[in-house]
Amino acid sequence: MRLEEASAAIREAFPEAWVDLAVAITEFGGAAVLMIVLAVLYWLTRRREAALVVSYAVAGVGFILVLKTLIGLPRPPEDVYLIAYDGDPYGFPSGHAFAASLVYGGLLLAFDRYRDPVAIAATGVVIALVSLSRVVLGLHYLGDVIVGALVGLGFLLAVHAVVDGEPRRGFALGAVLGVPAVLVTGGDPDALVALGGSLGGVLASTRLGSLPDLRSRLEGGVLVAVGGTAIGAGVALESIVGSLLSNLLAPAAIVAVNAALFVAILLAPAAVGRLAIGPLDASR
Template identity: 50%
Template sequence: MRFEAESELVREAVSAEYAEFVIAITELGGVTALMGILALLFWWGDRRQSALVISYAIAGLAVLLAVKTAFALPRPPEDAMLVALEDEREGYGFPSGHAFAATVVYGGLLSMSDRAREPWTVVGVVALVVAVSLSRVVLGVHYLGDVIVGMLLGVGFVVAMNRLTRGVPAVGFAVALVLAVPALAITGVSEDTVLAVGGALGGLLTAGRIDRLPALRSRLEGVALAAVGGSGIVVLQVAESVVDATLALGVLYAALVAWIFVVPTVVGRVGDRLVDSSVDNRRSRRPTEE
């Protein structure tokens, strides 16, 4: 049961004048926002935990695509939409990808956090996931049953991945690759399945270097990481928009995940060279000044 009647009550509770606000909330469960958040957390925080959740997100994408294709249930009719959103008409409707992804990413981060036992932190994460999920119903692109199943599936997936990976990111990406191959067979070659395969490969090839990455030394270096890393991601996304070949897309997606993991080394080495150059310049000036 997808709770069609209950979904209509949720949609009627929000008028079209709040559409921009609802869209902003729903974007917090989209691929771009989630990967951006995970990239920043990787550069600025606990890299092992963030990398692990990135592997969860990619593995989860493979599972979600396979489940959606297996059920092949349509989205609500077009007249149910709060506002016209052409991009949201594509694909199957059950279960909700945004509800699932938000649960996997935010729930995955919470499950590994030291604050997981703090009631208000748990309430905040749950509220965020529920808000993202309900925004899909308000927009009219999913039924209430779609998002409920998406959240429940996400919780079960996080629990399973926590047990399978034992906190090792490389294992998470290996699981993602194992899941992506049958998803590719079930759903056929599409941009999303290629993303799952390419992302899993990119993470698997670079995850072993995570523990050897240089530690963040200053806020300035953190800003540099965000600037350099973000610029690289934008370049890769622009390249993705003009590439049609399936193999090339897979390579780009692999490069995108790998770039997130290697950019701390790039920025660290550049910073070391700048420091060394500054020290050499000071030393060379001392005899003249004396």
């Protein structure tokens, strides 16, 4: 089922000199890059649609963590890893393949690009590359990533139908899935982030309809700078909180920090919109 022989053939065929390329590609299915991509799209493009995909992403984290933990199938042996890895021990299904399928596929649906063959092909290539990079790096078997991508697509279609274009519903679903994820995984950091982000999203999404439109490229640049600073501060604060507080208090604090971080990300346009930033002529 996990296609171990095919996985070994892929690893052996991949030139070790290109490992850095595989590492770069795999990050496009990781939480950090996906968060940055979605945040920038939210700040600079159609905010309701981007917020919808953000809600899919945080809901998906809780779902895939519970699924992986309950199935409990291990990753490949460490002697085939091409990079150091200290994350969760479960390999089936692949979380990166799931996330890539969910987020990039979600962008196709939310931004109404699912009828565009070029957009569909590009999305498929990104999902395939992220998935194969996990096999190349030795962190998953080929079967893990195939199932991960398919489960991601299935989850996307289901949540897209349930949420029905309302980001707040997506974030509420994320909170519902986040609670069992925290309990089943014993407080996995990703589960805490997803739960906190979902709660923050529920609070902030009530203001989406009243956010000001982007007025200029200059304002867009300021928004990315302010929002990026907020993300950096949130990540730093989460690390500090995790190291200073006791094991009993740290999970609740991490959830609170991430709730505040998602509120800051989603409401940053309101704060920047109050600044006197004039329009920038597109021809300049």
